[in-house]
Amino acid sequence: MTTAKGLEGVVATQSSISSIINDQLTYVGYTIDDLAENSSFEEVIYLLWNLKLPTKSELDAFKAELADNMKLPEPVIDHLRSYDLSTVHPMAALRTAVSLLGLYDDEADVMEEAANKQKALRIQAKIATIVTAFARIRKGLDPVEPKKDLSFAENFLYMLNGKEAKDIEVEAINKALVLHADHELNASTFTARVCVATLSDIYSGITAAIGALKGPLHGGANEQVMKMLTEIDSVENAIPYIEEKLKNKEKIMGMGHRVYKSGDPRAKHLKRMSKELTKITGQDKWYTMSVKIEDYIKGEKGLPANVDFYSASVYHSLGIDHDLFTPLFAMSRASGWLAHILEQYDNNRLIRPRADYIGPETQKYVAIEDRN
Ligand SMILES: CC(=O)SCCNC(=O)CCNC(=O)[C@H](O)C(C)(C)COP(=O)(O)OP(=O)(O)OC[C@H]1O[C@@H](n2cnc3c(N)ncnc32)[C@H](O)[C@@H]1OP(=O)(O)O
Ligand SMILES: O=C([O-])CC(=O)C(=O)O
Numbered sequence: 001m002t003t004a005k006g007l008e009g010v011v012a013t014q015s016s017i018s019s020i021i022n023d024q025l026t027y028v029g030y031t032i033d034d035l036a037e038n039s040s041f042e043e044v045i046y047l048l049w050n051l052k053l054p055t056k057s058e059l060d061a062f063k064a065e066l067a068d069n070m071k072l073p074e075p076v077i078d079h080l081r082s083y084d085l086s087t088v089h090p091m092a093a094l095r096t097a098v099s100l101l102g103l104y105d106d107e108a109d110v111m112e113e114a115a116n117k118q119k120a121l122r123i124q125a126k127i128a129t130i131v132t133a134f135a136r137i138r139k140g141l142d143p144v145e146p147k148k149d150l151s152f153a154e155n156f157l158y159m160l161n162g163k164e165a166k167d168i169e170v171e172a173i174n175k176a177l178v179l180h181a182d183h184e185l186n187a188s189t190f191t192a193r194v195c196v197a198t199l200s201d202i203y204s205g206i207t208a209a210i211g212a213l214k215g216p217l218h219g220g221a222n223e224q225v226m227k228m229l230t231e232i233d234s235v236e237n238a239i240p241y242i243e244e245k246l247k248n249k250e251k252i253m254g255m256g257h258r259v260y261k262s263g264d265p266r267a268k269h270l271k272r273m274s275k276e277l278t279k280i281t282g283q284d285k286w287y288t289m290s291v292k293i294e295d296y297i298k299g300e301k302g303l304p305a306n307v308d309f310y311s312a313s314v315y316h317s318l319g320i321d322h323d324l325f326t327p328l329f330a331m332s333r334a335s336g337w338l339a340h341i342l343e344q345y346d347n348n349r350l351i352r353p354r355a356d357y358i359g360p361e362t363q364k365y366v367a368i369e370d371r372n
Pocket of ligand 2: 183185186187218258259306307
């Protein structure tokens with residue numbers, strides 16, 4: 001048996017959803033650069049789920065359906081109110097709430113394609129409502145109901161802050177949502193596919209995926225980047241801080257990638273946004289510090305910044321709480337998870353790799369009173 005630690009280089013499935021070839025990311029053949037500049041998040045969700053861009057009337061109908069499904073069942077809101085708000089991480093709350101949503105969906109275990117597509121829509125629509133309801137409840141505020149005439153990005157900011165956002169904020173969130181929507185067989189998407197390949201339900205698949213995204217080697221890195229920047233605090237302190245971390249063999253969050261070697265094509269968009277937004281808000285030290293770190297790590301270790309690196313200063317300059325950075329990633333990536341779940345159901349086979357056993361050879365059972 002040959003083992004590929006961390007499944008590096010293993011091709012585990014075929015997919016028509018997104019590709020990473022020569023460090024270029026495409027969704028259904030459209031480059032991420034084109035989509036980031038031109039598309040709305042709703043258009044991207046439609047693309048990932050239908051493998052084609054919508055016409056104007058298809059997009060209008062899809063947006064209306066999403067908006068219609070954003071409201072949460074009351075018991076889910078009550079449940080969010082029941083946590084110990086001082087200790088629960090929003091990713092844990094989101095993971096639990098998505099699982100709970102399944103209990104209020106009569107079709108949760110109906111496996112027909114049409115029912116699964118409807119559930120995908122319901123989950124995608126409700127995920128921003130969960131994140132924002134939790135964010136408000138823990139501040140002692142009431143959740144804000146979504147407005148049907150707002151886009152997904154507008155509604156997220158509206159439900160979070162209780163007032164409609166400025167155009168520049170909406171553009172930034174929309175672009176971030178587009179950039180994070182799908183990424184081939186990343187750890188959380190693979191998790192979702194493994195889960196539903198047992199023919200388990202869609203809520204289980206998304207719950208499992210949220211759990212995988214939460215980790216700091218994956219989506220959880222964006223929160224850790226901001227923690228690091230906050231600890232560094234000044235531009236002068238950036239390189240000495242990083243030198244110390246590298247000396248201690250610690251990883252620098254937001255740097256490195258399993259697949260990209262020359263650079264993550266999403267990072268340049270977030271870098272540009274970070275420059276613009278930190279300047280407008282008079283907090284350009286976060287951007288300057290980030291550039292210094294990026295250049296230093298590239299020079300010292302040859303590692304590129306990944307999608308999580310500049311998203312941290314972007315979200316910070318939009319006034320978003322640092323522990324909401326990964327839930328924001330999840331709101332976007334849910335669209336990719338759901339696309340992959342539907343694709344997995346469509347051409348399913350149980351996912352079951354082997355392990356190369358390296359434990360003790362066959363042993364004789366020892367009665368408990370004879371063990372030492
Ligand atoms: C949305 C996303 O999930 S993007 C990724 C988000 N995660 C992060 O930003 C966390 C920091 N980065 C990392 O931990 C890694 O680069 C990963 C997890 C993204 C990719 O990891 P892998 O491909 O498994 O690389 P692995 O962890 O084996 O590292 C290979 C070598 O590069 C080093 N390395 C990799 N990333 C970093 C880093 N961020 N800082 C310092 N050294 C690093 C490792 O220490 C290792 O060095 P060694 O061979 O001397 O032991
Ligand atoms: O693909 C990966 O390994 C991680 C990543 O960048 C993502 O999920 O967006």
